[in-house]
Amino acid sequence: GAVVSQHPSRVICKSGTSVKIECRSLDFQATTMFWYRQFPKQSLMLMATSNEGSKATYEQGVEKDKFLINHASLTLSTLTVTSAHPEDSSFYICSAVRDRGTDTQYFGPGTRLTVL
């Protein structure tokens, strides 16, 4: 159990376009999901906490109008990078919490975004 999927796995887009990334918990319900970003050879950086049925909580320095998060159901959260620019090119990873008792996070496989 505890399988998390992400789609797409890889996306290349032109500067100025918007990109939507989906994160799904396949075999469990997740009231809380997280979105991370990771640049090459750097550690994970938490972008936001996505809560089902409520607004996302963004980390300091993360623009909420640029990174739109929607958690419409207990198994799906989406991250939309609006008006993407080359500096947004990164590895975007979501995670979902299955066990609220220990807050264990299970990660999706990640989405590699390249903005030309």
Next chain:
Amino acid sequence: QKEVEQNSGPLSVPEGAIASLNCTYSDRGSQSFFWYRQYSGKSPELIMFIYSNGDKEDGRFTAQLNKASQYVSLLIRDSQPSDSATYLCAVRALRSSASKIIFGSGTRLSIRP
């Protein structure tokens, strides 16, 4: 002081030996502790979690937690080349918002044949 600190490495260990990875944390009220493995270009995968003082074993992996000293470690017995990866320590702090965990910057482990 960083909330979760790890030696960045690389830590080089011969195949078959025990690899020891260490992590310290600053919030004494931290509750849950996690070890993740991340291969280059891939997302992190959970190895194990621990929340009570002492040792927790799972196959070749043993997590050790010492809350008084605020450190958590991961031992990998009979190290294999496939264990070469970056190991991330993560901590659920008492003051964190619901379910949020803090990651260390990771330790790169290299198992030499």
